[in-house]
Amino acid sequence: MKSLAKIIRRYVASAGVLVLTVAFFNLAVLYLIGWQSVQRHGERRLHAGEEMEHVAAEFSTADQGTAEHAARYRLSEKGYAYLEEYHFLWSMLLDDGGNVVWSWRLPEELPRSYGLADVAKFSRWYLMDYPVRVWEMNGMLLVSGYGKEYAVKINLMYPLWQIQSFPRYLSIAVGMNVALFLVLALWFAYRFYRSLRPVCAGIDALAEKRPVLLSEKGMTGELANRLNQTSRILEKQDRKLRQRDDARTSWISGVSHDIRTPLALIMGYSEALAENPELGEEAHCQAEAVRQQSLLIRQLIEDLNLTSKLEYHAQPLRMTEYCPAVLLRETAAEYYNEGLDERYEITAEADPRTERIRQQGDIQLLKRALRNVIGNSIRHNPKGCRITLRISEEMGCVIWKLLDSGPGIPERVVDILAGRQADNGKEIHVMGLRIVRQIIAAHGGHADFLKKEAGGYGVELVLPVEGEL
Structure with a gap:
């Protein structure tokens, strides 16, 4: 958020x-x-004063002998052009007595003589609704007017x-x-932010698979409605998945329980037949084969039940203190105590620093993981091999490396365990190694596969170090 x-x-x-x-x-x-x-x-739009100055500069005075007083003032052709260019509608020239001594297009409605009060009024405001410009010229007053709808005249004065x-x-x-x-x-x-805060909280709840129930009012009401719907859909799907997983776990557990009794009878009878001296050599071999296959079936059933429980976190961990180096040596010793075939050799090598490390874990499950890897090497090397078990401490982790001198784990098996290839369950069986990964993951670590120089892969089990003596 x-x-x-x-x-x-x-x-x-x-x-x-x-x-x-x-x-x-x-x-x-x-x-x-x-x-x-x-x-x-x-x-170029000129200032109003400049426009009037340009027009005033084009006036000239006629001969003094002229009979009419009004004829003394004349405007040049350039001056008339200025009046047109500056959009004046009419213009007139007043002498110091307020009389019109020159005019251009002067409307008939306008008077030809003005008093001081009239000049004061139209200089500030309008002349009979005509907005005008006023310019002083040699003691006279040049007045030019615009059309009534052309401009608005505003006079302002501030202290x-x-x-x-x-x-x-x-x-x-x-x-x-x-x-x-x-x-x-x-x-x-x-x-x-306050309107988005519940929405963000709802998104966090969805990420944590918690139910969401937001108010569907306000600016984020539609978004809250979508989150509520999504929460209901996810909750329904999660409920169905839990029901399916529970049914799967119950079915596996039930099948495992139901097979135990007949499997125990088969193993008991086959063992008795294998030890019966009255039977011939061939019958003894057949009885021993039945017993070995029964043991394999029992192991597969136990693996199936264990991997199902580990996958759904239904297998409780019996945590006790152990030394990883000692556990590795004990596992190797058990194979020799059980009568390891002379074709196989198991060596355990421990870094001296690992002798002081103490961990908390389920010893039986961890030993099961080590035995699965070792047993995998024995089963897939019928002519014999050398199995090397090494333990070291690197960067705060305990590392178990299990390698054999045989061809190693096929790349296809590694791809299946890594999810890069589908497991069809017909040619390659990876349940034992999958259980190894599940056991190590349940203890907070991870299992990796090491590429060997001669081809194939070995196994590396990594667990975080918790404490030392």
Whole structure:
């Protein structure tokens, strides 16, 4: 489950990226609007004062002998072009008495003479709903007007102290906005984390095969519903698997129990026949063969029952203290005490450091694992072989290496035990080695297979060291 701090950091970072993206987007839109305005109104949009100055500069005065006073002022063709270019609808020139001494397209509705109050009004606001520009020119007033729907005129005036304190107010406003943004981002991140926390707990419960029952309300309601459904499905499947495994274990245990009595009779009668002096040599051999096969069947039944219990953790471990080096030597000695065939030789080699190691484990099961490996070498080398048992301590682990001078374990068997190949159960039997791996795994270790130089594989059993004398 992600920590609260990590979720909040990512949420705030994502929100910050979103805000910056929106801000840049708005700046791009404003730039696009400005660019379109320039394309629409010309390559270079001048300040209003510059426009009026350009027009005023194109006025000229006629000869003093002209009879009409209004004819003294003339505008050049370039000046008229400026008026068209700057989108003025009309224009007029007022003398110091407020009278119109020159005009261009002046609407009939506008008066031809203005008082001081009129000039004050339209300079600040509108002239009969026409937005106008005013420019002083040699003691006279140049007035140019736009269409009534062309522009909006706004006059603003602020106290000087407000203008001077604007940067401070702006910094305060920006700081408050940033603080508000952080508070809101943290709040929403915490709410998001709180809504996800049950979902994460449900996922952890599924991983641990525990039932999940989440509330299906809120932002994660649909996800919680899916987790609840998944939990019910997995619980149902797990229940069916347990029932199947219990039935399998019970069947194996029942079959093992039912076979014991007739198998004991067969072994008893075959042994009696093998020792009966009245029977001929051939009958003795047949009785001994029946006895040996009965022993093999009993061993297979015991292996099947043991591997089933180990697989489903139904075999209790009788933990006692033991010395791994001593256990290895005892196992080798048992074979000699049982009358080992002269064709076979078993040697046990122990690193001196292992003599001080003491472990906790089920001695009978561990000895069973060692005997399975040794017995495997004996069965698959009928002409005899040398079996070497070595024990050492490396990197905090006890390592048993069991090798023989014969062909070793076939690669196909190793592939089957490693799950790289299916076990058809017809040509190769791997139950003994599988039990070895299960016993070592039950003690917290693992069994590996070592490639020999002459071909085939040996066995390496690894157990973690628990303590020393």
